[in-house]
Amino acid sequence: MSRLLVTAIVPIVMCAACAADAPDTAGRNGPLTVYTVNYPLQYFAQRIGGEHIALTFPAPRDGDPAFWKPDLAAIARYQQADLILLNGAGYAKWVDKVSLPVSRLVDTSAAVRERYLRIEGALTHGHGPDGAHAHEGTAFTTWLDLGIAVEQARAVKAALVRAAPQHAGEFEAGFEALAKDLQRVERLTSVAVGAQPGRAVVVSHPVYQYLAQRYHLNLKSVHWEPDVLPGAEAWAELKQLLADHPARWMIWEEEPLAETVAQLQALGVHSVVVDPCGNASEQGDFLDVMKKNLAALRRVYAP
Numbered sequence: 001m002s003r004l005l006v007t008a009i010v011p012i013v014m015c016a017a018c019a020a021d022a023p024d025t026a027g028r029n030g031p032l033t034v035y036t037v038n039y040p041l042q043y044f045a046q047r048i049g050g051e052h053i054a055l056t057f058p059a060p061r062d063g064d065p066a067f068w069k070p071d072l073a074a075i076a077r078y079q080q081a082d083l084i085l086l087n088g089a090g091y092a093k094w095v096d097k098v099s100l101p102v103s104r105l106v107d108t109s110a111a112v113r114e115r116y117l118r119i120e121g122a123l124t125h126g127h128g129p130d131g132a133h134a135h136e137g138t139a140f141t142t143w144l145d146l147g148i149a150v151e152q153a154r155a156v157k158a159a160l161v162r163a164a165p166q167h168a169g170e171f172e173a174g175f176e177a178l179a180k181d182l183q184r185v186e187r188l189t190s191v192a193v194g195a196q197p198g199r200a201v202v203v204s205h206p207v208y209q210y211l212a213q214r215y216h217l218n219l220k221s222v223h224w225e226p227d228v229l230p231g232a233e234a235w236a237e238l239k240q241l242l243a244d245h246p247a248r249w250m251i252w253e254e255e256p257l258a259e260t261v262a263q264l265q266a267l268g269v270h271s272v273v274v275d276p277c278g279n280a281s282e283q284g285d286f287l288d289v290m291k292k293n294l295a296a297l298r299r300v301y302a303p
Helices: 039-052 072-080 093-097 110-115 146-163 165-194 209-215 232-244 258-266 286-300
Strands: 032-036 053-056 083-086 105-107 124-126 132-134 200-203 218-221 249-252 270-273
Touching: 032 039, 032 072, 032 146, 039 053, 039 083, 039 146, 039 165, 039 286, 083 146, 105 146, 110 146, 146 165, 146 209, 165 209, 165 286, 200 232, 249 286, 258 270, 270 286
Parallel strands: 032 053, 032 083, 083 105, 200 218, 200 249, 249 270
Antiparallel strands: 124 132
């Protein structure tokens, strides 16, 4: 292994967009190499950069990229990229534990840092291949507020323009088309929840903070996994929660077990999926998933 410092444990100091010094791409042919830390940024970059970027998001599809830990080979590839698109807000904590070229880092949510939300009373739990972890510190699913998502996409566009100014017009056009799509879904979501934003709703995981902030939703969170039948203690805790928070809907990240759905229905609670889309979906792209989420929210907040 060359001296890539792939094992160095060092903090990373990031500026507002971490791309004030554009990567040295002068005189080179071919697309920019761009790496991302989650699927939303991959989608934004592809819509904006098109054929002028070679895009890679190396996290496996069967886990949550927020808690993924790349191996040394993957870190080395990140280090060689022209641009590395970060989500910010404490997402992908592995980034703080390796040496990456600061001039190529783009913290896409830095411009809206004042809108970051803190998570209080986090619990450690485990699910899937990612092992035990805690949703603690700063809430990081920023893109679920589609207004923030537009600003993250804007940061991606700005970084691409700095790196390849000869394609600025195409990057601007790609961004404008993407922003228009996201803003349309955002407006429709606002209408969908507008009549009943204070309706009590339970969510299966504490990942919907920015959605709740955007629309002033009345959400309470548990820590239930869609592929695990909750135990007696979890059901007792839910019943206690419902006594003070009379929800008739539970929002899940993925489709829950049929037995869980049936037991919830016996309590008068219906289930619906609102996919955070941190990773790629097997059915459609990011915009498709956001439209499906809109349809689900229309059910939950129907008058």
